[in-house]
Amino acid sequence: MAILDSIEDLLSAGGDVLWLILCASVCLWGLISERLIYFKIVYPDLQCHWLEQWRQRNHCSPRVAFHIRRGILSEAKISMEQYMAVIKMLIAICPMLGLLGTVTGMIQVFDVMAVTGSSNARSMAAGISQATISTMAGMMVAISGLYFHKLIEKSIHDRFQHLAHLLKQH
Template identity: 55%
Template sequence: MPRQLAFFEDIRNFLYSGGDVLWPILLVSICLWCLIIERLIFFQQNYPQLKANCLADWEQREDKNSSYALFIRRELISQGLLQMNRGVAIIKVLIALCPLLGLLGTVTGMIHVFDVMAVTGTGNARAMATGVSQATIPTMAGMVIAITGLYFSKLIEERVSDESHHLADLLKYH
């Protein structure tokens, strides 16, 4: 039990050492990872049923070669694509927001450094180091979250593309 408490204590210390901007970065990262995990679970659990429903709707049609059938096929593919892409735009926005929040942390940390320099002069290196630390930690946190989020965002986008092409292949238009 003390190991878990030490872990949470380290997280708390990290959040306080990076200044106030790390808290919004934490909130954005929690939202981002909830959305990414939701999309991964969707493809694992919900998408197979969605694909089966689209295929069943198409297979029960007798007419598969008229222009009306083509519109129905496109509509089924579009419905699947809408379901697969749900939340992807928000994921991209959150990924773009992380480095911007990190930059905000850099600016606020540097303002702290300049305040220390204005009050104590350039001789107090310890006080200046605190401000520099507050300037670099949010930048690092924002970049790490954005880079890992980009990987999973690209993974989800590729899965959407692959599955939409696969769905289009399954719905044969004669």
């Protein structure tokens, strides 16, 4: 329970924008996890299915075989790239949400300065803290997400090239 209280305190200190970053982070990591599970569990079965489709082309003409191969590769590419645009968008949004948190935190600082009429460091600390926490959170989510996005993109490229090579051999 102490961990949950610490997380709740951090989310409160980061302001409302930090909750948005948390939601974006949960969505991002859910989609990244789905893609990693897809390549580990689902893709091998799909690859066998596509290779079986290719083998069952019944000695058709080269032109028909070309279109069958093209259709299989298109289906594979669409399947492998599913959710990648959403992952990329969430990675791009997180630093911007962090920047929004920075702006709202600084507005809070300026509001305190306007109300108190002075630059009391203690009264401004909450706004500055909110600004830095949300910026840090947005950047952390984006940087870690970017690593996995590139990892998945490389996996897509490698598996697509391997499938295209397998379809040429048979």
